[in-house]
Amino acid sequence: MDMNTTPRRLADYVFPALAEVEDARIRQSLEAAFRAEDEALATIEAAFTRVTGDYQSAEKLKYFFRSWSMTNNSAMCVSGLGNRMTMQLRDGSELADREALLEAVASLHRISDEDLGAGSATLHWDLYYRMATTICEGDDWQSHRYVTPEAESFKRWKDRAALRDKDLMMGLLSTLVHEVYTHGEVEFVEPMFQQWLATTSDFEPTERKRTLVWITCHCNGTETRHFGHAQQATLHYLRAHGLEMSDYDMEGVFRDYLQRKAAVMASLIEKLDFSPVGRMRFQPLASAPAAAVTA
C-alpha cells in the first residue's frame, strides 16, 4: 500500500464505516460526535503510540492491560441489555410492536456471539487473558489495583447505561458508539502491536501471532458487523416502543463515551515510561497459562 494513503488516525477507520450507515440520524449523530471529539481521539492515539513505542516495564504494562480491559470486553453489557428486553416481554410492558422487540433481542445477541464463544467455545476474554499475561509476564495484571479511577468510572458509566438506566435506549446508544469506535481502535492498533512485539520481544512469528489473536480476531469486519447488528437492534427497539430518535440526544451520548474513553487512556499515559529505559526484550512464556476467568 502506498504510504501516503495509509490511514494514520483512528477516525480514518471509523468514517468509512459510518458512511455505510443507512439511517441518516444515526449516521449524522455519530459523524458529528467523532468530528467534535477529535482531541479525545488524539489522546487515545497518543496512549497507544506511547505503549507500543518501546519497552515498558511489566509493572507499567499491568496498568495498561488491566485498565484497557475495563473499556472493552463488554459482551456482558450487551447480553444483560438483551435480558432486560426479555423482562419487558415477561412483564407484559406496553408495546407498539411485540415482534420488533424479539427482533431487537436477536440483533443484540448477534453482537456478543463471538465474545461469548457462542458456537465456537472460544471466549474472547481468554484471548485477552493470553495477550495481557504474555506481555505482562504473568497474570497479576488482573489485580484491581491496576484499575485507574478513570477506568473504573468508564466501566461504571457503561454498565449503568446498559444494565440499570430505566431507558434501555441508553444501553443501545452506548453500544452503537462502542462497536464502531472499537472497529477503529483495533484496526488502528493492530499494526502498532505487531511492530512493537517484533522489535521488543524474542517471540517467534507464531508466538507473536498467538499473543495478538485478541486484536486480530476483532479486525477485518468483526466489529463493523457488530456495529451493523447494533444499528438493527436500535431500530427494532424504537419500533417496538413507538419511540422517535429525536427524543434522544444521540450525539451527546456518543461524545460522552469518547470523552470517557479518552480520560481512561490519558490516565494510562501517566502510568507509562516517558523515556525508554533501554532495549529489553520480552520472553515468550513457556506455555500459555489457562485462563483464570472465563466469562
Ligand SMILES: [Fe+2]
Ligand atoms: Fe470480542
Ligand SMILES: [Fe+2]
Ligand atoms: Fe464488538
